[in-house]
Structures are given as structure tokens and as C-alpha cells.
Amino acid sequence: MSHLQNLLLDTLLGTKHVDSAALIKLQERSLSVASPGFSVMPSDVRTLVNGFAKNPLQTRREGLYFKEKDYKCVRADDYSLYAKNENTGVVVVKTHLYLLVATYTEGMYPSVCVEATEKLGEYLRRKGN
Secondary structure (H helix, E strand, O other): OOOOHHHHHHHHHHHHHOOOOEEEOOOOOEEEOOOOOOOOHHHHHHHHHHHOOOOOOHHHHEEEEOOOOOEEEEOOOEEEEEEEEEEEEEEEEEEOEEEEEEEEEEOOOHHHHHHHHHHHHHHHHHHOO
């Protein structure tokens, strides 16, 4: 298991408020690592990368279509996208090299998912990733 995959498992899934997580390479627009069982299709990668490429206001208005679900965008800025669909959600944090993606499901605290994902994103940015 790679260092990055260990980071995802320990810092995100370890909270018990992140259902699945992945790192997407921004430059290559490809999946780098993911938690076991979490597959991110190329169309989902494009959706997330484009969410940052667009004007954040446009992303907020349009929402996200991710993993065959429509998500209402509740935050969109240069470094973070938060979107939800009923009791599930996706948190995306942009670093220099990656998009860090975390999902939560019903019964999990979205605030814990957001906090853990943002902290890992900040750590990766400090490391130059």
C-alpha cells in the first residue's frame, strides 16, 4: 500500500465519517489512489476537475453530477467543493497536484468529513503536493 493510500485510510476513513476517498491527479486527470471498493469513472474525474475549472458561482448554480447522482453544490471556491444529495455528500479539496475526494453517507457527520478532508488537503499543500 502506498503512503498516499495510507494517508487516505488513516486520516479520512479512520474518522468513521468518511465512507470513501480518492486522490485524482490534476495534470493527468486520472485516479492516483482510492480507498478499497471506491471506483471513480473517467466521467466523474472530468466532472470534478471541471467543477474547479469553471467559475465557482457557475458550479454552485449547476451543482455536480457525480457517481450517477445529482448533487446540490453548497460550497464552491478556488480550493473546495461541497455537494450533497439528501443524506449523502461529496467533499472535494484541491491541492497543487491533486483533487482529494471524500464521500459521506447517511448516519455520518458531514462536518467531520469536511474537517478531515480540509485538514488533509492543507497537509498535502504544505508538502507541495
